[in-house]
Amino acid sequence: MGLDLFSKFGKTYQKGEIIFAEYEPGDTFYLIQEGRVKVTKLVEGKEKILDVFGPGDIFGEMAIIERKPRSATVEAITDLKVLEFNKDNFTLLLTANPAWIEKLIRSFAKRIYEAKRRVKILLLKDPELRIMDTFCMLAECRNNVSKNYLDPVTFKETIESIANWAGLDLDQTRRILKDFERMNRITFGSGEITVKNINEFYRVIESKIKVMQKMGEL
C-alpha cells in the first residue's frame, strides 16, 4: 500500500493510548497497519479482554451501520499505525483496496448472523429459554459446536454478560443461573460458566417452541 495513503489517512498511537472508549460516539473505523490493539469492556468493575487485533485487522466498523456509542474500548498495546476511515474517504479507500471490502463483508456476514440469533433469543418470552438459547448461540458463534456435542462446554462469560445477551436484568439472570446450577445443568468457574450438556438446552428450546407454535404464541 502506498505511503501517500498513510500520509493522508494514517494515524499513529503510542503504546497504552486509547483509540476510542466504550460509550464514546464515533463515526470512524480503523485498519491496523502496524502494531496491536486490545478490545476491552468493563464487566463487574473489571476490565475484560474481548479480543486482540493485529496488522490487517479492522475495528470499529459498526460505525458504518449505526450511529450509536462505541460498544467497547480499544487501546494500543504496542506502538500503533492505523488508517482511519470515515464517511468521506471510505469509498475511495475501499475501491483502491478490494481486500479491505472483503474484510468488511466477512465481518458483516458474521454480525448479521449474531444479530439475527439475538432477535430470536429476545423474542422468547420465557426468561429461562432465553438464557438457554443464549448459551446455544454462544456455542454456535465461538466454538462452532454441532448439536451432537455431548461434552460440557465452557464459556468465558459472567452472569452480567449473559444477562446482557439475553436482555434480562441481573437479578433475574442470577436467580435462573443459580437454579440451573442446582439442577446440575451448569457450573460456575472463575470468570467462566460451563454448560454440562448443551444438547439438552437445544432439545428443551425446540420442544417448547413447538408447543408455542401450536398455541400460536412466541
Added chain:
Amino acid sequence: MSPQLKKFGKNSIIYFTGDNDSNIYILKEGQVIISYIPSDKLEEEAYVVKPGEFFGLKSAMGKYPREETAMAATEVVAVAMNENEFLAVNGKNEQLLLKILKALSKELRETVRKVNQLTGQNEVLPDVGLFNYGMYYFKTKQYKKSKYCFQKLLELYPDCSNKDEALAQLKALENLISDDFSADETHQTLDSALGKTENFVEKVEAEKEQQSSEEEKMYYEAVNAVMASKLEEGLKLFKQIFDDSNTSEEYKSKSLLEMGKILKRMKNFDAAEKVFKKFITDFSSSELAKEAIYELAENYKLKGDLENCKKLIAKIISLQPADEITTKAKRLLGSLQ
C-alpha cells in the same frame, strides 16, 4: 479444487438450513428457491434466485451454518466454489464487492435495529458509562487513560450530572501526570549529567521497553488462543512465557495461573493441582494468589477431593478484604452441600 459446474434436478435440495456446506453458488441456468424463517416470525418466507445471481454467500463468508434452504425450482445448473475460489475470481472486482457489502450493510442495519428495539431499555447512559471508565482507570493508576475518559466526557456532555466530580478528578490527574512527567525529566537530566552512560541507559531502557511489549504481545497471543478454544496452543504459549528467564514477575505469575486454568479445563486435574500449588508457593504475595487458591479449591472439587476443597474455601473466606472471590468461594461451598 476448482469451481465445479453442478446440475440439480427439479425439486432437489441444494442445501438445507443448518448444513455446514460452505460453497458459494452462481446460478447459470434455471431457478432456485431460497426459503427461510425470518428471525422475528414463525412463517417461512421465500425468494427466487435468477441466472447470474449468487446464493449461499453470506453463511460461507461468515463461517456459520446455512440459515436457509435452497431448492431447485426447475432443472438447475450452478457453479459451486469455495470462498478462496470466489475471491480468486472476484477479489479484485471492487464494484461487485461493494455491491455485496452494501446489501449486507442494509441487512445488518435492519437486524441491529430490531435488536435495539428489543433491548433498548436496559442500557447504561453514555455519560455514566464514560465516567465509570474514568474512575476505573483512575483506581487502577492508569492516569493517562483516566484523563482521556474524563476529558471526553466533559467535551461530549458538558452538562452531565457527574460534571463536578469529573472536573475534580481531572484536577487531581493533572498533578499525578505532571509528577510522573517531572520524574521522567529529572531522570533524563541526571543521565545527561552522567554523560557517557547516557547512550547505555537509553539502550537498556529501549531493550526493556522492547522486552515488555514482547512479553505482553505473547501473553495476548496466548489469551487469544485460549479464547478460540485452542487450549493446547495456549498452554504451550503460556509455558514459553513462563519459562523465559527474561519474563517479568508480573507476566510469569499471570502465565502460570493461566496454565493451571487450562490444565483444569483439559481435566488434567493432577497437573493443574501442581501448577496452582507452585503458584501459591512462588507468588504468595501476588494479588492473584487468592484467585489461585480458589482455582485450586475448584480443582479439588472436580477431582472429588472434597475435604481439601473445603479447607481451601475456609481459607479464602478468612482472607480480608472480602471480594468477589470470597463470594465465589461461598458459592462453591454451597454447591458442595
